[in-house]
Each structure stands twice: as C-alpha cells, then as structure tokens.
Amino acid sequence: MFKLLVKKQFSEVFSFLFFNKKNGTKRTGGAVVMSVLLYVLLFAVVCFNFYFVASTLCKPLCDAGFAWLYFALFGLAALLFGVVGSALATYNSLYVAKDNEMLFSMPIKPRTILNARLVSVYLMSLLYVLLMFLPVVIAYFVNNALGFREVLFAVLTPFVLALLASAISCLLGWIISLFARRLKNKSFITIVVSVVFLGAYYYLSFNMSSLLGKILESPLIIASALKRSVYPVYMMGMGASGDTVNFILFALICFGAAAIVYTIIALGFAKTVIAGGSASHTRSSAVYSDKPVREGTVYAALFKKELARFTSSANYMLNANLGLLFMVAAAVALLIKGGLVRELFFSVLSPSSDAAALIACAAVCLISSMNVTTASSVSLEGRSLWIVQSLPVRPQTALNAKLKLHLVLILPALALLLAAVLITLRLPALHSILICIVSVLFLLFLAEIGLIFNLKWANVNWTNEVIPIKQSMSVFLAIFGGFVLLMAFAALYFLMSSSVSPLTFLMISGAILALASLLAYRAIVTWGAEKFAELS
Template sequence: MSNVIRLTKLFLKDGFGNKENQSTKERGNYKKILLGIFIFICLIPLMGTISFGTKEIYGILKPMGQESLIVGALVMSTFSVVLIFGMLISISVLYFSSDIESILHLPLKVREIVSAKFITILTHEYAFVLFITGTIGGTYGYLESAGPIYWIKLIVVTIILPIMPLSIACILCIFLMKFNFITRNKDRFNMLIGIVGMGLAIVFNIGLQKMTRLPKDELMERLGNGDSLASTLFNNPLIKAPMNFLSQNDIGSSSMNFMFFVVFTIGIFFIYIIIAEAFYLKSAMSISSSSSKRKKISEVDLSKQSEKKSQIIAYMMKEIKLLLRTPAFFMNCVLVEILLPVFLLIPAIANGTDITAIKENLSKAREFVSSNASETVALFAIATFVITIFVAGSAIVSGTSITREGGSFYVNKFLPISAKHQIIGKLLSGVLINSIVLVYIIIINLVLGTPIINFVVSITTCILTIILINITQILFDIIKPKLNWTNEYKAVKQNLMVFIMMMFNFGVAGAVGVITLINFKNIGGNGLIITSSIIAILVIIIAIMYNVVMSYGIKKYEKI
C-alpha cells in the first residue's frame, strides 16, 4: 500500500507540475488562490445555465411527483461521462506514457503500478464528476430543501459512483492492448486501439441505457399504477441503486441496495487488478517499439518531396502530422472533437427514438425556421457561437501547440523559419482541425433547411469563432507553455493551462447561454441588429488578439 501511495503522489505531482522549491512556495500559494478564484468565476455562467435548466425541469416534474427523475439522469450522465472519457484517459495513462519503461524496471508489483495509475485517472475524473453532481445534485437538493442526510449521501455517491465505470474502461483497455503483438507498426496499432476503445465504451454505454428501456405498454401500465417514472425508466441495477439511495428518504432499503452496489463496485475493481496482473506487463513492455517500412524513394518522388513549398504550409503540415501520429495527442485533441456529436446522440440511439417522430419534428422545425428567417437569424448566430466554442474549446489544439513539442522545442530555434511564421503555422493547424465543427454546423443547417441568410450567418459566425478560439489558445500557450513533461498525456490533460483555457471557454459559452435565456423574447425582434453586432464584435476582438500575438506573443515566443 505504501508503494501505491508513493507512486500516486509521484504521478500527480509530475502530472500537474507541482515541483516547487521553498523560495517560490509562498508566492505559488497566492497564485493558486487567484487561479482558483479565476476558474470559479469562469464556471459561474455554465453552472448557472445548468442550474437554471434543472430548476425548470424540476418545476415541471414536481407537480407530477416525478422529481426523482432528475437524480436518475444525474447518475446516468455521471456513469456515461466517466466510462467514455475514462476510456480515453486510461489508454494514455496506462500505455502511452513515457514513464512506462522506467517504472516497469523498478522493484514494484504490477498491481501497485496499475492501482497507482487508476487512482491518478480517478482523481482526474473527479473534476468532471464534482461539476455534474455539484450543479445538478446541488440544485436538486436546494429545491427539495434537503437536510444533512441528503448532502452526505451526495458526497458518498460522488466518491463511489465513478469507480465502477472507470474500472470497466480500464478492463476494456487492457484487453484491447493484449493484441498489440499482431502487428509490427505499433504507432498505427496504438491509434487504432484508441479509436476502437472509444467505440467499445460508447457501445457499452448504449447497451447499458437500452437495458433501462421498457415497452411502451408496460411503461404506461406502471405509470397508471402510480409507480415512480425514475424507477421505471432507470431500472438497471447499476443506475437504480445509487439513484434510489440519493433520492429516497427511506434509509433502510435504499442503503442496503447501495451497499450491494458498493460491494459489486469493489468486485469490478479487483477484477481489473487480476486482469492487469495477467496481461498488463507484457503488453506495456512491447508498446514502445515501432517499425519503419524502409521504402525506397525514386528520383521522381525525391524531386517532388524536395520542391520548394511555403514555409507556413510546411510547418502547419508538420504540426498536423504530429497530432495525427501521436496517439495521446490524436485522442485528446482530435478524436474527442469528432466523437462529441456521438455523445449527444447516445440517448436517442439508446432509447430507440422513432424515425417517424424524428421526421415529424424535423418537418416542424424546418417550417418554423423558413417562416421566421429574420426572427431566428440572431438565434442561429448565438447557437452557432455557443456550439463552436464548446466543441472547439474542448479540443485544445492551438492551446497545446507549443507544449506538445516538449523538450525538443529548442529545435525550432535552428529552423530556417521565423517565429512569426511558426506561430501562424501552429494557428492554421488548429483552425484546420477545429474546422470539424464547421462540418457539423453545415450539416445541421442542411438538415434544418435554413434560409440562405441564416446559413451564411451561421457559417460566418462559426469560422470567426474558430479563429478567435485558436488565437486566444495560442496566446495562453505562449505565455506559459509546459515543456517539461514525461509523457504526452500529461502535456494535453494534466496541464493546468489547458484546464484554465477549457474553463474560460465554457464560462464564455455559459455566459452567452444565460444572457440568451434571460433576453429570449427580445432577441427575435432585433435579429439583424444583434447578428451584426455579434459578427462585428468577433472581428474586432480577433483583430486585437491577433495584433497582441504578433507583437507581444512573438517576443515571448523567442524567449522560450
């Protein structure tokens, strides 16, 4: 146990860069306090939006006596988030970290290594879980005027609930990596495993949610008998036990079921340890080897590759190749942006949404949008801005463009390309990757059959928002890059500046969402004015931020 604690402290300290000497400790404490205040301020708008939505839903469900449905949704969303993102993080931490080679040669047992890494991942996941349970669970408890027992239960559920889905994610990860011996191209296989792993986590989550479905006739019969809608919909034991424990005042039966859930959770964790002891060591030792094709290059190919190209384009392609070829960078900066729409579609897929109902709703939406083009143009601009900043802001591409270089950043000092062109190349790579959001926006507009003015406004807002996000992110990374990291995962996930950037993006998106909800009735009548103002403000901010990057940013970049 002592080795597990030491390893965990080492992983956490190394991951978040908390190495500090005595002379800077006092100054660092002040910075941490200010940083905490800044993060909290950024989170207030997003938390306000979620709390507002929870309050509205509670107002609808309370008269029907079905308010516990909120708790069921809370448990299900927490389970899903930890399972899917846990798969993403566990592959990086367990296999794609450069500390594997040094750790495996120490006199440590496999169970000590995998336990310490599990706790490290779990600590990271608690940030997401605390946000979900704190906003939704906190709002529910306040509206219910819950007593101390509820808040104690909420803390217990917050601590216990993430352990099972994370254990499942780690088990899937180890089983997948067991087959890494079948190919010589380890880098490509590692990338494929990351994608397959995420797919399996999503399929598992959909299957779990499908288990909660009941036929419509049985559902209506239970509701007619006065049964709880939450217990009817979330009838899977993995979801029902913590939901009942949190929502029911009867401590006896609900606590007993929750204790069985805790025992089952501990069992799943020990299964993870047993599987890790059987398969982890061999697959982890072979994961770092790679291969080359030794392809012969003809004179024609050599002349093509030697042709003079734009410095900026060449540097941009270098950045994109680094993103696509490094598994940890690809999964955390690119794959997460591709899969976000899938996450949003999971409830619809799991609940077996009727195709006819979807067509009818789409038909109504198209009719409404086409007949109210001038009134909805501002809503399209605002919705596009919020979606873009949320999705593109979750994939910190430009925000880690310098950090990703790590200890090899000094090579840029000797390249025959100016600092200005290097920064522009990094910016363009981020804009190009984030253009995935633009594809989503185009698809949404085509599906809704939006009028041309709404379509143009939506596309323009999306492009400007992507540019602004990348300029802001690269400025953050220039100011405080994290070049001293031991594995790629720590560069993009266990990075404090990345967390600050994400909180800042979510804060802005949440603030715009709150303002839109408050002034919803006034938006339609001033659609063109609001839209023009949004685009003008984006252009002005982009111009200011670009000048800052090209002046202060270049000087700072050259001193790194």
C-alpha cells in the same frame, strides 16, 4: 515493504494536491487547503446531481416495496461508472507506471508491487462508486425509517461494489495491456471509443426524464426482468436494502470475482509489465523505401508537422476540437429533424423576421467556439521548440501554420453546419450570406485570439501533454472567451436594438469581427512572432 510501497503509491496519487504539475514546485499550505476544498466542492456538486435523480426514484419505489430495485438500478449504474472511470487509469497504474522498471530492478517481489498498486486501484474505483452510490444511500436514509441492519448493509454495499468494479477494471486493464503493443492507430481508436461513450452519455442525459418515467410506470416488469436475467444484481439490491443472506451471497460473488481476476493478472504480471514497458514505443510494420519525395515549401512542411502532431494525439483531437463533433452532430440532426426544428424555431419567431438570422448565427458561433486548436498549439511544441527556433523559419510562418490547422479542421464542419442551418430555416439570400460571413469571421477571430492567449501564457516545459491541452490558462480563456464574446455582442444588440435592425446588427458584427481579426492577426505577426522566437 508492502507498507512502504502503499505509502509511495499514496504520495503519488495525492501529489496533485501538494505539487504544481506545471512547474513542479511545492504548493503553499493555503494553496493545498484551497485545492482540497475545490475537489470536495466538485465531489459535492456531482453527488448533488446524482442525489436529485436518486430522490426522484427512491420514495415511489420504496413505498411500492421495490427498495431492492432502487439499489439494483443505481448499483448497476455505479458499477458502470466505477469501471468506465477507472479502467484506463488502472491500465496506466498497473502496466505502464513510470517507476515499474525501477521497482522491478529492486529486490521486491512482483506480487508485492502488484498488491500495492491494487490498493490504489481499489481506492480509485471506490471513489467513483461512492460518487454515485453515496447520494443514493443518503436519499434512501432521508426517505425511509430504517433499522440498524438496513443502514449497515446500505453503507457496506459501495465498498463491496467497488471490489467488483476494480476487479472488472483490472481485467479490462489486463486485456488492454495484451493488445496495446499490437494496436495500430491508437489515437483513432481512443477517439472512436471516446465518441461512443460521449454519445451514450448525451443519449442518457437527454432521455433521463423519460427513462425515470418508464421505471416509475412499470417497476414490476423491470424488476422481474432484472431478477430473471441478472440474478446477482437482484442479490445486490436485496442485500443493500437489508437482506442478510443476499448481502453475504453478493459479497461472496464480489470477493470471488476479485480473487479470480487477481489470480489471472498476478500470474504473468512481471512478464506483462516488462513487455508492456515498451508499449508506448510501438514499432510499426512500415518499411523505408528510398524513393524520391516531392519537395514542399517551408509553410507546407510546417503545416504538415502541425497536422501530424494533431492526428497523433487523441488528447489534442478530443479536447481541443470537441466542438467539431458537435458541429457535425448538429448538422446531421438538423438534416434529419429539420422540419421539427423549423417548426419550433418559427413558433416563436416570424419567418420574415430578421431576428431569425441573428439567432441562427449566434447558435452556429456558439457551437464553433468550442474549438480551441490554437490555444495549446504553441505550448505543444514542448521540448522540441528548439527545432523551429534554430531552423531558418520565420516565426510568422510557424504561427500561420498553426492558424491554418484550426481553419482547415473547422471550416469544413462549419460549412456543413451552415448548409444544414440554411436548408432547414430557408432564410432569404442576404440573411444567409450574412450568417456565413459572420460565422467564418467569428471562427477566424477565435482561432487568432486562442493563439494570442497561448503565446501570452505559453508553457513549453510540460512533462505530460495533458497539461497544456487541458490545464492551461490559454485554453480556459479561449473556451470561455468565445462565450463571453457572444454575450458581449448580445449586450451590444440590446443596447442598440431600438435604433438598429437585427440585419444591420449582423452587418455591424461582421464589420467589428473583420476589424478585430485584422488587428489580432497584426498582433500575431508582430508581437506574437517576437514572443515565439524568444520562448524557452
């Protein structure tokens, strides 16, 4: 039975390679090969990035006799990577798998189901750990002449480490399952957690070179601090670099941790799964009160519906409006470090130069182009599309509500960013007005073009909202469309720069965008409305 369940688990995990999630059809042999190659390439690209960082530290640390510190630091990072990467997936795989109820209704021991699921959890953690640890091991092999024992332990370490990563993931998944039924505003909590991780990621990325420098400057201090405060990490480092006793001890710690977590989650697995089966159907404490409500117009009702959909989905909020976060962050950074930015900006450009306005405008537009709310808004109607289609609602009104949502969400952030830019750069009034007009028109045009893309490549037959939000042609085109549009304007400027001043070019850009927005809007209310009415 266990083998059968593991086989099922594997076919489920790798189904994305063999089946098209959009329409459920089987991929052709060539498409499967292409998908596999694409994922291998992606894996290789990520590994190469880590290899670059690892090789910077490897030789100096190994030459100074701190090979264990090298493995300890990257082992810790790989562990974190493995846990963060697989924690939520572990929760979904163990506690809210779609086939849980079906399997529990069959004559299968709950522990057998758990064991089969844990195999895939371990493999997922191993994948994440290898993604970071494999380049670390390769860099170690490239930079050192090694004996059999060093090679063996370095190769075995990620497999042991993945055990610890999956144990922590399972523990986190178990904790999430305990709270999932009681949590309110899950979307906002997901957003907050994601933003914190995103912030940490960017902080680490921006400070990577200085962090590496600090490690190389004072390895002794870091080594003794690490050994003193987190001894198992020292054991991991020593074990991976060839010390037999420490490797065995660290392996025992990992197996021990896994055994303890397994005992905890296995105890109430069936109970937690059955109770958690309704986790996605959480009831709130809200009570219906039959007070009269204020009537609204059709347009207001449709807009409120769009807003409710947006705020109910963390996926939609995060993926379609990542730019909003960057806009606010950029505005805050400008207001805090305005002097420095101004100094840097005008070290290459004259304050009186018109080009300053052009570059500032391009930068604002680039950040705002990362918002693609409309590019999945039609697809997100999904199976409830019949509601708007059968009600006395003009398709134009429904589409206008989708446009309005994008503008209502992004315009305040754009205003904040523009205010910060103008306060920081202190440009002349005409320049400032032009920057504002062009930025707003650019935002409007991208919202319209995103909606047009989604009307053209709408997919309302999805089973998971992630598909229209992340994996659709319209979102892909909308994200890159903004960038391509900016490149097109840049090319146009270089063609015209001998005869047109930057300020005049801004005016021309504004006129082009105004005309394009009008034409796009016309396309939405004519062709788009017809398309929306006929979608099925």
